[in-house]
Amino acid sequence: MLHNKSFVKKTRAGKVMKQVREHYLRDDIYCGAPFCTVCDTSGARLNASPSTTILVVDTNVVLNQIDLLENQAFDNIVVLSIVLEEVKNKNMAVYNRIRALCSNSTKKFYVFSNEYHRDTYVKEMSGETKNDRNDRAIRVATQWYQNHLGGAVKVLLITNDRENKRKASEEGIFAETVESYVKSLDQPDLLDLLVRPASEDVNMEEVEDLRPSKRKVIYSEHKPMSEITSGLHRGIYHQGKLRVNRYNPFEAYVGRESIGDEIVIYGRSNMNRAFDGDVVAVELLPQDQWQEVSSLSIAGEEDENEDEDVHLAPNSADVAPRTIPQQGSSGQVNAVPNRPSGRIVGIIKRNWHSYCGSLEPMPMPAGSGGIAHALFVSKDRRIPKLRIQTRQLENLLDKRIIVAVDSWDRQSRYPSGHYVRTIGEIGDRDTESEVVLIENDINTRPFSSQVLACLPPLPWLVSSEDLSNPIRQDLRHLLVFSVDPPGCKDIDDALHCHALPNGNFEVGVHIADVTNFVHPGTPLDDEASQRGTSVYLVERRIDMLPKPLTEDICSLRSDVERLAFSVIWEMTPEADIISTRYTKSVIKSSAALSYVEAQARMDDSRLRDPITTDLRNMNSLAKKMRLRRIERGALTLASAEVKFQIDTETHDPLDIGMYQIREANQMVEEFMLAANVSVAEQILKSFSLCSLLRRHPTPTREMLEPLLQTAAAVGLHLDVSSSKALADSLDHAVGDDPYFNKLIRILATRCMSQAVYFCSGDLSPPEYHHYGLAAPLYTHFTSPIRRYADVIVHRLLAASLGISKLPSVFQDRLQLSSIADNLNYRHRNGQYAGRASVELHTLIYFRKRPTDTEARIVKIRSNGFFVFVPKYGIEGPIYLTKSGKGNGEWYVDEQQQKIKRMDGSLSYSVLQTVQIHMEVVEPQPNRPKLQLTLI
Amino acid sequence: MEYVSPEGLRLDGRRPMEMRQIRAEIGAVSKADGSAIFEMGNTKVIAAVYGPREVQNRSQISNHALVRCEYSMANFSTGDRMRKSKGDRRSTEISLVIRQTMEAAILTHLLPRSQIDIYVQVLQADGGTRSACINAATLALADAGIPMRDLVTSCSAGYLNSTSLLDLNYVEDSAGGPDVTLGILPKLDKVTLLQMDSKLPIDILETVMQLAIEGCKAIANYIREILLENTKQLEYRRGV
Numbered sequence A: 001m002l003h004n005k006s007f008v009k010k011t012r013a014g015k016v017m018k019q020v021r022e023h024y025l026r027d028d029i030y031c032g033a034p035f036c037t038v039c040d041t042s043g044a045r046l047n048a049s050p051s052t053t054i055l056v057v058d059t060n061v062v063l064n065q066i067d068l069l070e071n072q073a074f075d076n077i078v079v080l081s082i083v084l085e086e087v088k089n090k091n092m093a094v095y096n097r098i099r100a101l102c103s104n105s106t107k108k109f110y111v112f113s114n115e116y117h118r119d120t121y122v123k124e125m126s127g128e129t130k131n132d133r134n135d136r137a138i139r140v141a142t143q144w145y146q147n148h149l150g151g152a153v154k155v156l157l158i159t160n161d162r163e164n165k166r167k168a169s170e171e172g173i174f175a176e177t178v179e180s181y182v183k184s185l186d187q188p189d190l191l192d193l194l195v196r197p198a199s200e201d202v203n204m205e206e207v208e209d210l211r212p213s214k215r216k217v218i219y220s221e222h223k224p225m226s227e228i229t230s231g232l233h234r235g236i237y238h239q240g241k242l243r244v245n246r247y248n249p250f251e252a253y254v255g256r257e258s259i260g261d262e263i264v265i266y267g268r269s270n271m272n273r274a275f276d277g278d279v280v281a282v283e284l285l286p287q288d289q290w291q292e293v294s295s296l297s298i299a300g301e302e303d304e305n306e307d308e309d310v311h312l313a314p315n316s317a318d319v320a321p322r323t324i325p326q327q328g329s330s331g332q333v334n335a336v337p338n339r340p341s342g343r344i345v346g347i348i349k350r351n352w353h354s355y356c357g358s359l360e361p362m363p364m365p366a367g368s369g370g371i372a373h374a375l376f377v378s379k380d381r382r383i384p385k386l387r388i389q390t391r392q393l394e395n396l397l398d399k400r401i402i403v404a405v406d407s408w409d410r411q412s413r414y415p416s417g418h419y420v421r422t423i424g425e426i427g428d429r430d431t432e433s434e435v436v437l438i439e440n441d442i443n444t445r446p447f448s449s450q451v452l453a454c455l456p457p458l459p460w461l462v463s464s465e466d467l468s469n470p471i472r473q474d475l476r477h478l479l480v481f482s483v484d485p486p487g488c489k490d491i492d493d494a495l496h497c498h499a500l501p502n503g504n505f506e507v508g509v510h511i512a513d514v515t516n517f518v519h520p521g522t523p524l525d526d527e528a529s530q531r532g533t534s535v536y537l538v539e540r541r542i543d544m545l546p547k548p549l550t551e552d553i554c555s556l557r558s559d560v561e562r563l564a565f566s567v568i569w570e571m572t573p574e575a576d577i578i579s580t581r582y583t584k585s586v587i588k589s590s591a592a593l594s595y596v597e598a599q600a601r602m603d604d605s606r607l608r609d610p611i612t613t614d615l616r617n618m619n620s621l622a623k624k625m626r627l628r629r630i631e632r633g634a635l636t637l638a639s640a641e642v643k644f645q646i647d648t649e650t651h652d653p654l655d656i657g658m659y660q661i662r663e664a665n666q667m668v669e670e671f672m673l674a675a676n677v678s679v680a681e682q683i684l685k686s687f688s689l690c691s692l693l694r695r696h697p698t699p700t701r702e703m704l705e706p707l708l709q710t711a712a713a714v715g716l717h718l719d720v721s722s723s724k725a726l727a728d729s730l731d732h733a734v735g736d737d738p739y740f741n742k743l744i745r746i747l748a749t750r751c752m753s754q755a756v757y758f759c760s761g762d763l764s765p766p767e768y769h770h771y772g773l774a775a776p777l778y779t780h781f782t783s784p785i786r787r788y789a790d791v792i793v794h795r796l797l798a799a800s801l802g803i804s805k806l807p808s809v810f811q812d813r814l815q816l817s818s819i820a821d822n823l824n825y826r827h828r829n830g831q832y833a834g835r836a837s838v839e840l841h842t843l844i845y846f847r848k849r850p851t852d853t854e855a856r857i858v859k860i861r862s863n864g865f866f867v868f869v870p871k872y873g874i875e876g877p878i879y880l881t882k883s884g885k886g887n888g889e890w891y892v893d894e895q896q897q898k899i900k901r902m903d904g905s906l907s908y909s910v911l912q913t914v915q916i917h918m919e920v921v922e923p924q925p926n927r928p929k930l931q932l933t934l935i
Numbered sequence B: 001m002e003y004v005s006p007e008g009l010r011l012d013g014r015r016p017m018e019m020r021q022i023r024a025e026i027g028a029v030s031k032a033d034g035s036a037i038f039e040m041g042n043t044k045v046i047a048a049v050y051g052p053r054e055v056q057n058r059s060q061i062s063n064h065a066l067v068r069c070e071y072s073m074a075n076f077s078t079g080d081r082m083r084k085s086k087g088d089r090r091s092t093e094i095s096l097v098i099r100q101t102m103e104a105a106i107l108t109h110l111l112p113r114s115q116i117d118i119y120v121q122v123l124q125a126d127g128g129t130r131s132a133c134i135n136a137a138t139l140a141l142a143d144a145g146i147p148m149r150d151l152v153t154s155c156s157a158g159y160l161n162s163t164s165l166l167d168l169n170y171v172e173d174s175a176g177g178p179d180v181t182l183g184i185l186p187k188l189d190k191v192t193l194l195q196m197d198s199k200l201p202i203d204i205l206e207t208v209m210q211l212a213i214e215g216c217k218a219i220a221n222y223i224r225e226i227l228l229e230n231t232k233q234l235e236y237r238r239g240v
């Protein structure tokens, strides 16, 4: 079966070295056509009917028109291994997409390993370039298909390479360009998906004058790669990933914030066509050009003046708008701006992908042959507008669509792109929810059959093997119960507490034993690892694990036997932990309580039943634990969590209000924190280098600056030297009104960054610290149904107890770190999505209900201020002057954080209470937004 | 890096369970008592055996045969054509490995007060040199007519991209994954050599080892054929 053919391969960098590699040519590579009479058809993927044309695609088609290939109109395609190889060398992202297409069972894409087939392998001829040789290989393979399958089947080569097409025609191969093939399909909207070469001369008068004579250079040229490399070497340029401010697209950062080597880039021309996420080379500007953002308002650029939207009040620095610390809070006025600014001289790696958004409203153009040029506005404000061409403008104007970026040349203000697909109508709840999910890269596809095949058959019951398993303790006799939000179906934790004869308490936290069903390396595990977390939108939940697991097999529901992983402490009545043990167990929960029910039981002094007694005992222990935690310096931060009441039929929000936190919530939270801490200690003891932990970095002084500034303006001194000091000063921050303390806490919370997962081997022990909880060690153990981090921690804990062996990923620190990175990414995106969903529902709620309410000023701007609406947990701008106009009437007193009228008749200061009116307006058709005005 | 494509082909076109092409030739060095050339793909090794002969160093005389082995690499065996120093750590180690493996197969008690010298040299290196050396030595010993319990054959197997791969070539070998070199006595079904210098979970090691054993057995069959062919030719020449 082996045919040996050694051949000479090219050289390595620097030295010329002859390399000989074997290359085996085979006769067991099949054509993939199910109707073939010669080949083994067991792995065939192509269309079963010989009458469908088989397409062979050229490399340039895959590289440039991948969106088109992903469309369902494109099918029955042979992808040659040489094409895959070339694509892989040129663009990894596209390679992953074409690979996904090839393994997608609903598509008929077949990979033909032409490079290893003895009849289709071609040897490089002397004088032939590699490119020519590969083109020839593609033609030979196409020809082979035609000969192999006979004249009854049409084999068509799709190529955009003119030379390749010409040669193909000479050799008697049917070949067409993508354009002509798409045209022949007679589906006009497919044409929108086509990527047009940048050189195409189009008349873009409606959008922007692009005629060569009128085209002026807007952006400076990108430096050639060689110059960038040498510049980086000599230290004139700095390399880094560009991060565009989520709330101000004209401001971006390069470099690491934490180390303080961050360079700010102001304005589109300095950003020089770079996108968020691109790896760029930056040149520092001379110091006299370092801009200080004293103009407080958003740095609008002529035609692109964007208003700040009303949004959900941030709950951490990661989602809060970045504020540049201003001079003056400490009293000293510094004339020289000290934040280095720069401009981008080159782009090292693009991070272009496709974006969700809508077309900018425009009149229908008359008589342009159906082709219209439109501007696309991304939902993600960090992305500039995109120019696209469409034949279905009328259709698209009121739709949410996805558009991919193709190119951005120096002469155009905006990059150009092409239409990919339509999501739905703007403002429609389902469409907007889908936009939220797509924007945050959340996988909502149903679980594949391979994943579902990993589930145990239903109905699932605890088996006698489980009970007799020596690693599993039978805890069914314990009075276990769960306390969760009402209507919770994926119950991953339950508790028990009973008094011991010696006066101490035995307290147990029982967590769903997910790893008993999710085994490492299975498709189910891979999928969960990719998803990372369940995502909670207002009206739906996107699960990390399939429903049978989350709602039935793993869920610790009442009155059924379930497998659990238990942490059991012996505690003194003073809540001191005397001993901790960990065991896999079988439990039978006797009640699934909601927070409200649990609270009501504890409050009702007539009740004396065992569950209520246990609840009261636990509550008293939890209170002591909580107190001790706060004494240690844990921050009790506040965030404004909003709750909707949703109409069961229309899924529209009926009522909106703040989420009420009861003692029962805090009780459960306290025991979960304790379990997480205990588990963190246990796993780190056994696996000091490969444990997955969670840390919360100490906020830098710079991050806390906005808080200090606001506090100083109202005469409050906050000590931020340590979390303990900050916690104490927050406790002492009492103002005239009861809400003042909460407001300060809310402002403090949004200055903190979020906690992150990390691999213990990547950092040194002092860095493991969790600032917010004031704990030296912390991890996530208690929610394995909805967080993958907990699944990993379960495996670590089981291995540390000798119950199972450690899966092989843990031996690979790099892989573990990349898992931690993915979890952080997914976690953050899940939160963004949740918040965006709340914002969406807030908008829908207020659409029919203009409301007057009370708000607090949280930030002063040059032309108005930001208010926080406590009742609805949202934040938004109130303009005192019309946007775009000067602000002559008003001036800002930075020291005191006040905005005053020139004649002194009126002034607003930070934290002041104002009465506002909230109403949904539509400044442009189909673009509703919530507007706040002063009454 | 993708060492096995989703289509199940390795970089050189083999499938995971396939060996490279093997070729062997007996009697390459006519001066020696026994000699052979063994090729596994582009790895090419020559072995020459001298003995059994009288022990040179009288202090080493014992009632078992003394087996000595010297391994070296030709300067032209790799692309850089660097001078290969003799007696460096790697070659001393491989010499030892080959000697111990061969010693386990030779019936040394039948040859008291004698010594057997095995010289192996790598002519061209492309991964799996250890295995090729052992296979060449086996053939050369058989050619020299030295009594053996069984043929010793060797083959390597590795684990890359979550797939067990038989007979790693140089590119796969330099991937840094686990590389198990196994030597067996195929008829007796005994393992005489097992080397691996990285971590591998025990259950995976078992499947990788099983694959290597299959490889060794295939090589043993081939070697047996070669020997049979060689014997036939000898018979023919003698006019039997």
Ligand SMILES: [Zn+2]
Residues within 6 Å of the ligand: A030, A031, A032, A033, A036, A037, A038, A039, A148
């Ligand atoms: Zn066929």
